[in-house]
Amino acid sequence: RKRLACKDLVAATRDRKLNTFIQVSVVHPAEHILTRYSSTEIVEGTRDPLFLTGVTFPPEYPIYEETKIKLTVYDVKDKSQDTVSRSFLGCTTFRVGDLVKSKEQQLTLTLRTSDGGKTVGTIEVNLVKMGELEDEETDHITTDGQDQKCALVRECTTAEGISGKDNLPSLNAVLKNPICKLYRFPTSDNKWMRIREQMAETTLSFHIPKELINLHIKEDMRRNQELKDLGELAPHWDNMRKSVIAHCDQMLSMYQDTLAELGKHTGSSFKSSCSKGEKTLEFIPINLHLQRMHVHSPRLKDALYDVITVGAPAAHFQGFKNGGLRKLLSKFEAERRNTGYQCIYYSPENTAKAKEVLSNINHLQPLISSHADLLLNSASQHSPDSLKNSLKMLSEKTELFVHAFKDQLVRSALLALYTARPGCVLKKPAGPRNSAEEGGDLQHQDHPSQIKRQDSIPHHSEYDEEEWDRVWANVGKSLNCVIAMVDRLLEKDSVSNIKEGENDPSAADCNVLHTGGDWYEQLYPLVITLKDCMGEVVTRAKQSMAFVLLQELACGLPQCLMLTLRRDIVFSQALAGLVCGFVIKLHTGLRDQGFLQQLHSVGLLVQYEGLLSTYSEEAGMLEDMAVGISDLQKVMFKVIEAKSEDFLPIITGRREHYIIEVQLPAKMFELLPQEIKEGKLLRMYPVLFNVGINEQQTLAERFGDTTLQENINQENLELLKEYYKLFTEKMPPDCLPHFQEQNDLKGLLENLHQNIQAKKRKNVEIMWLAATICRKLNGVRFTCCKSAKDRTSMSVTLEQCSILRDEHQLHKDFFIRALDCMRREGCRIENVLKNVKCRKYAFNMIQLMAFPKYYRPPEGTYGKADT
């Protein structure tokens, strides 16, 4: 065991009890400058203080044998003040080399007054190691007296400290600038547990938004082109199209500008709380970090607890004057449906379908075309096996293609488009039709062709309804011709092989030369016909679907584009967090077969704890956040083997459907179950529970409205129950670590249900229950407030200490001390510093009075900070 301790502290006035802390400073050999490095917590009312907080030196920190460490002990007079008033008690200095080379790696030093004269106590210095780190080259220095203890740790704080050696490259690509803190807390049986708290930012904060914006640009450019390719339209529709394209182009250049700005960004990979409102950083999540607690307790296996902390995904630059996405989207949809516009109303489902059809076309057409070329290639090589294979692929893809258009929407949109062509005069309006059936409803104000809205889409006497069926069926027919021809060629080939083989075994080879050209020539015209027929279908279907999109855009310009932008911004922030959570979870669960099975057979639970109030602006943030999190359901993950040293995730897809490919080095990829290796898409189950805790929430409860929070919690409880149901259906009954756990989970869910129903004020029990359920279900935990700085810090530290109490036997008398230690000297105060360049949580007394008791930080750690 290795540590460092001080003893028998002397106070200026004999009868005064001491409130002490130790400040650790470093004297670099070359510079001879004293650099304040860190401090322990304050221990009150004793000359034999017991310090729980430790200090760590990152590996890149220049510490050598000649480096000197100065330990200064202070007595705190009044810590309630903004600047803690303290008086110097004594200090001592030692060389790191002396400690490292000492017997048992321990030094006992004398604490002296500043003039170097009077002895005021002693300090004992030791090196300590922690759990799994034992093998690593990490020196730990702790201070420890009979009763006075303080841990100083020299250890790794690169991602290695977070990831373990095996995971290094792929996690290193993602986690950056880690900060480590060490604590030692007593257990209820008077042993010591060691806790390493870590916090790291992630390159994904920028990488994911950039990838996403890139995809939006491509998607929107394609859509703008599709609008242009709609062909000739009657003046009414043409003007509409012009206006839509002008707006869309403007939007596109905004996305391009944002991407260019983000491209210039170098340096740190996190967006600070102060940059929330910056236009160019709109898509970047606020203050995104991994918060990890590594517990090493006697006789128990080491345990890791991760929480991703991030500011609520919200469109701060656009503001919250009119609320957030939840309200804005439903309001917009209602307006679009009810107000008369000069366009056709398609439901959101139909619009989504149109986008899906377009995306299928764009995906399948080039695929079919390349399979058709491969078929011709096989024909020219006269290779029966490869001919069969190419035909199989071609048939499969063509069937998918034909299937993609089997939709009433395409049919009705073709008619609608027909009526929008120049010179179309509708002679014989048909009887009223069900607009839902048709997939569209013409909303008319002063339409040139005199269509009345209530008439829906009328039939045009000259419109040949069957034409589409013919064009569409031609694809199938021409594929059948190709199949028949291939069959014939193969049949002929085998017959001639037998005949020629009977005469001369080498004749089969000659056959290639004689008939190779034949195969190609005979198939070529049929393949061209297939491509032509497909081209015909593609042009029509694309135009009809683009016409549906034109309606969507035209119906609500410019709000609809602003809403898309807002949703993209919020989604981008949420996705960056999710990808970070997924990557880390995958790395930590790589050797847990149960988890991996759960991942591919059920999917991943992602639980968000929201601390936003339902009052004023934060209500708007919560509305944004709820939609952003729910939109994550559209995301699927896939794990792939990395082919290079670039391990960053790759995104493909479009707004309604994204696939994130996470890359693992070969060695780690090998550990995965076959299903995941084969590229099975992994589903996400995001849930959000919010409990406002601050003074604004008090206002909401007294004078405002809390239904937003109640509705969100209720809806998400249903989602959580669904996930649990799936989990019990798909996983073997003994998959949970403890046999009791199944029942525990049921009880916890019931308890959560009751707490949500209870409508109690600031019912933080909801958060604890939801988080516990998430941990038991192997989920990814998130904690969010406006900027993930103050309230989030209170919540994650409380969660950490509660876990230590409930799962690791933290001595109950030390619960509050441990909590205060973490808040005063832990990673989260560093997070505050990182964000606002000041070590103060941005709370005042009045605010804190409104907080639930355990969410209040210790005296002296909060106050006015310029946020």
Ligand SMILES: O=P(O)(O)O[C@H]1[C@H](O)[C@@H](O)[C@H](O)[C@H](O)[C@@H]1OP(=O)(O)O
């Ligand atoms: O990290 P937060 O809790 O969202 O920070 C709040 C803080 O809770 C509040 O007391 C303070 O007045 C500020 O509004 C903080 O938000 P910032 O986003 O300004 O850091």
